[in-house]
Amino acid sequence: MPTVRVQAADFDVGRELESLTRGRKDVGAVASFVGLVRDANDGREIRGMTLEHYPGMTEKALEEICREAHARWKLLDTLVIHRVGPLAPGDRIVLVGVSSAHRGEAFAACEFIMDYLKTRAPFWKREDTAHGSRWVEARSSDDEAAGRW
Amino acid sequence: MTTVTLLYFAGLRERVGRSREEVALAAGTATVASLVQQLRSRDERYGEAFATGANWRVAVNQRMADAGTALASGDEVAFFPPVTGG
Numbered sequence: 001m002p003t004v005r006v007q008a009a010d011f012d013v014g015r016e017l018e019s020l021t022r023g024r025k026d027v028g029a030v031a032s033f034v035g036l037v038r039d040a041n042d043g044r045e046i047r048g049m050t051l052e053h054y055p056g057m058t059e060k061a062l063e064e065i066c067r068e069a070h071a072r073w074k075l076l077d078t079l080v081i082h083r084v085g086p087l088a089p090g091d092r093i094v095l096v097g098v099s100s101a102h103r104g105e106a107f108a109a110c111e112f113i114m115d116y117l118k119t120r121a122p123f124w125k126r127e128d129t130a131h132g133s134r135w136v137e138a139r140s141s142d143d144e145a146a147g148r149w
Numbered sequence: 150m151t152t153v154t155l156l157y158f159a160g161l162r163e164r165v166g167r168s169r170e171e172v173a174l175a176a177g178t179a180t181v182a183s184l185v186q187q188l189r190s191r192d193e194r195y196g197e198a199f200a201t202g203a204n205w206r207v208a209v210n211q212r213m214a215d216a217g218t219a220l221a222s223g224d225e226v227a228f229f230p231p232v233t234g235g
Binding site: 061118 | 156158159160208211212213227229230231232233234235
């Protein structure tokens with residue numbers, strides 16, 4: 001069953017990924033992705049950012065994406081943790097973890113979940129730069145990435 | 150009368166100047182498109198936010214929807230810019 005959490009607090013990557021394998025002997029592979037806040041974007045220095053989301057829909061959208069991944073690949077478990085609120089450069093934003101018997105499914109599903117999250121989960125980033133703050137524009141490359149699946 | 154709850158997020162919330170409101174839909178077919186048309190004609194702020202070609206997305210009852218989605222009384226309709234999480 002997918003685990004989905006939206007939270008302001010940071011998360012411990014090791015401990016979270018361990019939850020995918022604890023007490024089981026059928027897991028052959030765990031693939032994961034960690035997204036972090038960069039200190040630059042579109043040629044501007046980023047001092048921090050604030051992540052807004054749509055409480056209620058966000059969790060549903062993430063669960064739906066995980067369910068879709070389970071329908072497409074033979075997976076044992078999926079995990080998505082996404083942070084909201086103010087974040088600083090270097091902070092973790094998102095963790096995706098996927099467990100399966102073999103690596104191929106885990107790698108593919110992990111990338112799929114991130115690509116779908118980028119275009120379907122209702123989060124919005126507002127960046128703080130030296131010239132004030134601005135909403136981050138969606139990238140067409142993210143639509144193309146999601147369109148591959 | 151068909152009444153729906155509207156939510157606005159991120160840049161769109163700033164453009165219309167509010168995060169939530171209740172709206173009675175004008176008589177006739179109730180779809181996202183007819184709602185947008187109604188909002189657009191309200192004032193300059195809404196006119197700009199929902200101008201033809203403006204890049205908004207919509208969710209109805211917390212599921213992604215589109216201009217053709219039908220609306221019923223009590224629906225939660227959320228408008229927002231393309232998402233930028235991850």
